[in-house]
Amino acid sequence: MEDLRELLAAARNNNDFLRILYMIRWRDGFCCPQCGGNKGYQCKRRYRMQCMTCGLQTSPTSRTALHGVRNLSAWFRTIRTFTDSGQMNAIQLSGLLEIRYATAWLLLQKTRMVLACWMEKCSEGFSIVPAEQMKKALFKSDRESRKYKDLSETSSDFTRKDSKVILPVAARFVFYLLWIYRGISRKYAREYAAEFSLNAKSKQLDMLELLEIFVRASPVNKNDILARAAPDVILLGGAF
Numbered sequence: 447m448e449d450l451r452e453l454l455a456a457a458r459n460n461n462d463f464l465r466i467l468y469m470i471r472w473r474d475g476f477c478c479p480q481c482g483g484n485k486g487y488q489c490k491r492r493y494r495m496q497c498m499t500c501g502l503q504t505s506p507t508s509r510t511a512l513h514g515v516r517n518l519s520a521w522f523r524t525i526r527t528f529t530d531s532g533q534m535n536a537i538q539l540s541g542l543l544e545i546r547y548a549t550a551w552l553l554l555q556k557t558r559m560v561l562a563c564w565m566e567k568c569s570e571g572f573s574i575v576p577a578e579q580m581k582k583a584l585f586k587s588d589r590e591s592r593k594y595k596d597l598s599e600t601s602s603d604f605t606r607k608d609s610k611v612i613l614p615v616a617a618r619f620v621f622y623l624l625w626i627y628r629g630i631s632r633k634y635a636r637e638y639a640a641e642f643s644l645n646a647k648s649k650q651l652d653m654l655e656l657l658e659i660f661v662r663a664s665p666v667n668k669n670d671i672l673a674r675a676a677p678d679v680i681l682l683g684g685a686f
C-alpha cells in the first residue's frame with residue numbers, strides 16, 4: 447500500500463496511472479473477466495494480462511468503470527476531488543483540467559454514478575427520504591434556478607419554514623444542494639446523494655480506496671447518464 451501511495455504521488459502519465467490500476471486490480475492475483483480463470487501472464491504490452499485458459503488480453507481498465515478511457519490523468523484528478531471536499535462543480539473542474547464544460551460535467555456525473563452504485567451495494571443504515579421532501583433543491587430549468595439567486599435569503603427562508611417538517615439528514619442535503627450547486631436536476635438526485643453521503647462520513651475515503659471502487663465497478667457510458675430516471679426516494683447517509 448505504501449508503494450502505491452508513492453507511485454500515486456509521482457504519477458504523471460498514462461503509463462504511470464495504468465501501473466497503479468494494474469497493481470490495484472490484480473492485488474490478490476489475476477482473474478479473467480471473460481472465463482473467470484486465474485492463470486495469466488503479463489503481455490509484452492505493459493500492464494496487460496493474457497488469460498492462459500481463454501487467451502483474452504485484459505488491460506487494467508478493461509470492463510471496469512474506466513473502460514476505454516484515454517485520458518486517465520483527467521479521471522484521476524476528477525476522482526481525487528472526491529477525497530477532500532468533494533464539492534467541485536463542472537465549471538470549476540473544466541477550469542482545473544482545461545477541458546470543455548460538457549466533458550467536465552460528464553466526468554463528474556460518471557464518478558458520482560459509480561460511487562452511488564457502490565454505496566448502495568455495500569452500505570446499510572441509510573435514511574430513505576421521499577424525493578418530494580427535497581423539491582426546493584431538485585429542479586432543472588434556468589428559469590426556476592433564478593429563484594435561488596439570493597442564496598442567503600433562500601437558506602434562511604428554508605431553515606425557517608421546512609427544517610422542522612423533514613428529516614434532519616434530508617434538510618442538510620437540501621441545504622448542501624442549494625449551497626454548493628444552487629439546486630440540481632431531480633433525475634440526478636441519487637448521484638448527488640452519494641456525494642453528499644461520502645462527504646458526511648467522519649473518515650473520508652482516500653484516493654486508493656476510491657480507485658479500488660472504480661476498478662471493481664462496471665463500465666458507465668454517456669447514455670447511462672443521460673437516461674437517468676428521477677428516483678421517488680433518495681438514500682442518504684448510511685454506514686459503509
Ligand SMILES: [Zn+2]
Pocket residue numbers: 478479480481482483497498499500501502
Ligand atoms: Zn479467460
